[in-house]
Amino acid sequence: MISATAMTGVSAFVRAAFGANVLRHANQATMLDMEMIETLDCFIPQAIMTTFCDAVERSAGEANFGLILAPYLSVSDLGQWGEYVLAGDTLQDAIARAATSLGYHCSGDRITLSASGPEGRLRYVSAARGMPGYSHVAIGNAGSMLSLFRSYLSSDWTPQMIELDIPRPRISTPFEDTFGCPVTFDAASVSILFEAHVLDHPARRRPRVHPITLEDVARSRFAPADLDSFVNVVVAHIWAQVLAGAVSLDSTAQALDMSVRSVQRELNREGVDFRALTNAIRIQRAKELLEGTRASITEISTALGYSAPANFARTFRKATEVAPQEFRRLAWSAATPRHSGNR
Known part of the structure; x- marks a missing residue:
């Protein structure tokens, strides 16, 4: 696994040097929009990085x-x-x-x-x-x-x-x-x-x-030992996909160079499943966006990959027992000074 910051500026460079079509092809090959996450503190499998570069070479014809x-x-x-x-x-x-x-x-x-x-x-x-x-x-x-x-x-x-x-x-x-x-x-x-x-x-x-x-760096990253666990590697890649706006089991399997069935089998062996992990991470990200930004419910729903705001609201209420708007109101009223600069 490697920090997505290793790809900072690469997407923009590819677009400027080879054109938007080459960049689109590279993102399709990785099943991940690198530009969406390149400055964020999340991890991606190293295979994502090499696949992106290989796709640029093939699409642009530039060895x-x-x-x-x-x-x-x-x-x-x-x-x-x-x-x-x-x-x-x-x-x-x-x-x-x-x-x-x-x-x-x-x-x-x-x-x-x-x-x-x-x-x-x-x-x-x-x-x-x-x-x-x-x-x-x-x-x-x-x-x-x-x-x-x-x-x-x-x-x-x-x-x-x-x-x-x-x-x-x-x-x-x-x-x-x-x-x-x-x-x-x-x-x-x-x-x-x-x-x-x-x-x-x-x-x-x-x-x-x-x-x-070094403690500052540690707080902004997964501890190295965390990434030795298969479940946490999957979690790290789901986080990257959530931040990019689209999550799929196929993308995760490809990034880990495994079949979809093998990923499911390994997760089942650990007592978890992909959909549950994805939902938990989406809810966590939703809480962060509701509490720390002024983004609308529709914007948050879109950012998290939900097909409609109503679907997002229903899922959020089921997980937290409060509606997104109510969660934001309670969070802001409890921590107004801390978030006043964001609103």
């Missing part, structure tokens, strides 16, 4: 999609986790923060730093390796890693070498042109090789206006 995208990717776009990483006093501190807190951004990936004499190496191992479309993700990871270095060094800083864990392409010159350094392939991981003395370099600028701690 170098990841390479074109890489210069526009930045750690600063990765939500609170990215903000926490970039709060490090030095480059080495930032890398250490990234390595120790990576589980709050994704599960299954690893970051390691090694320095031997004058040379340093930053490695990124992705759980998505081997999936269709992974080559674009690997190149994107290199671009994000490079952005971390440039946040502390100069905007045009280049490493000694970049290693990619993807097959060597027929023509490699575009890679060296994009990254500004030699690039090798068929490596064990995505790696940045650099002069070790840069690790002590402080940040070039401090745009933050408030401090952020």
